[in-house]
Amino acid sequence: MPWVEMNVTAALPAAQLPLVLLGLPVLVFGLVKLLVVPLAVWFELRSAHRRRREVPTLFDAWPRVSIIVPAFNEAAAIEDCVRSIQRTRYDRYELILVDDGSTDCTATIMSALAARDPRIKVLAQANAGKAAALNFGIRNAAGEVLMFIDADVILSRHTVEMMLRGFDDERTGAVCGDGRPVKVKGVQGRVLAFTGHIGGGLVRRALAVLGCIPTDVGAIGAFPRSVLEHVGLFRQDTVGEDLELAWRVHKAGYRVVFAPRAVVLAESPLTVGGLWRRRVRRYRGLLQTMALHKDLIGNLRYGPFGTQLVFHAITMVVLPAVQILLLLGVAVLLAAGYRPPAGVDWVVLAWLGLLVSLVLPVCALGANRAWKDLRHVWALPLMPLYSLFMSLAVIAALVQEIRERVLRRNNPVRTGSGTAGAQRPRAQLGA
Secondary structure (H helix, E strand, O other): OHHHHHHHHHOOOOOOOOHHHHHHHHHHHHHHOOOOOHHHHHHHHHHHHHHOOOOOOOHHOOEEEEEEEEEOOOOOOOHHHHHHHHOOOOOEEEEEEEEEEOOOHHHHHHHHHHHOOOEEEEEEEOOOOOHHHHHHHHHOOOOOOOEEEEOEEEEEHHHHHHHHHOOOOOOEEEEEEEEEEOOOHHHHHHHHHHHHHHHHHHHHHHHHOOOOOOOOOOEEEEEHHHHHHOOOOOOOOOHEEEEHHHHHHHOOOOOEEEEEEEEEEEEOOOOOHHHHHHHHHHHHHHHHHHHHHHOOOOOOOHHHHHHHHHHHHHHHHHHHHHHHHHHHHHHHHHOOOOOOOOOOHHHHHHOHHHHHHHHHHHHHOOOOOOOHHHHHHHHHHHHHHHHHHHHHOOOOOOHHHHHHHHHHHHHOOOOOOOOOOOOOHHHHHOO
C-alpha cells in the first residue's frame, strides 16, 4: 500500500534507503518462486490423469536404447553403475562405456565387465573431456534412443522404462530424470539433500507445466536419435554441454520433459571444496550457454521458454550478485552503528531468503514423497548460508568467465574443425 511505503521509507536514514530499494526486488522474486508449489501440484494431477487414460508413450514402441556412460577416473564407481544398468527391467539396450583417458584402472574394470556381457561395448580415447566422450559414444551407437548417464550414479530397475514413458508425443526432444542423494553424510550432505529435492521435486515439475525447462538434463538424460540428427551433438567448447544442448533442443521447437519417476542415486560432494568446484563449473556452464544463445532470452518467438529465460537469468545471475551487495551494505551499516528501524525487518529477512528457504524444502519433500528426509530437518536453518554460498559461486564463475574472455581476446587460440558438436550433425552421427 502506498502509505505503508511512504512511512517505511520516511523512517529510513538516507544510507539505508538504497538497501531497501535493492531488497524489495529480492523479496518480490522470492515470493514469485513460491508459485512453483501450485504448479508442481498441477504437474502431479496432470500426470496422474495421463496414466489413468493410458496415453501411449515411446515405451510402448519398445525401441532399442543406447546407454552411453562417459568416465574419467571412475574406478570406484563404474562397476556399481554398470551393475545397476544390468538389473534394469528394460532389456532392449546396448551399453557403451567410454573411457576418457583415465589414469586409474577404470579401463581395466570396463573391459572385465564387457567380457562377461555381450551388450557392453567399451570405447577409449585420449582425455578430451565429457562432451567429446559422449560424442564418441553417439557415433558408435545403434539405438533409436540415446541415453546419457553419469558414471557415478545408480539406476533403479525402472529408471530406463520411466525415461521412455516421458516421450509422450512427437514434439518431445529430450527427457531428464531426477537425481536423488544417496549415503547422506554430514551437515553439508543434509543441506544438499534438501536443495536436491527442491530442484528435482518442485522446480522441474513447475517448469514442465509451463513447457520451459531451462536446466541441464542432469545425471541422466535421453534424446531420440532423430532429434540429435536435427540439432547436432554436444558442443566441446563449453563446460555446460548438456545445458547448451537442452537450450538448442528448445530452440529447434522440441519440448524438454521431466520424468520424476526416472530416479538415479548419486553421492553428493563430500567436501566444501568439491561442492565449490562443482557449483562454479555449473554456473560457468550457464553463463557460457547464455552467451551462446543470448538471442533466446526474452525472445517471444520461442514462447514461454524465451520469456522464462529472463526470469531465469535474473534469479540465477543478477539476484545472487545483488544479494552479496546487500549483505555487504548491511555489514557496513552495522559497523557504522546503524540499526534497522522497526517495520523493515521483513526486508532483511527477504534479503536472506529465509521465507523461500524454509517453505520450499518441505513442499519438495512432499512432491518427491521423501518424507523420510525430514530427519534432516535440523539442517534447514543453514539454508540461507547455503544460498549465500551459491551466490559467491556465481560471482566466482562471473570472474572466471570475464578473465578467460580477456585472455582469449588477447591471445586468440585457433582450433581445428569439429570442436563444436553442432556444426555437421548428420555427418557426425555416422558410425
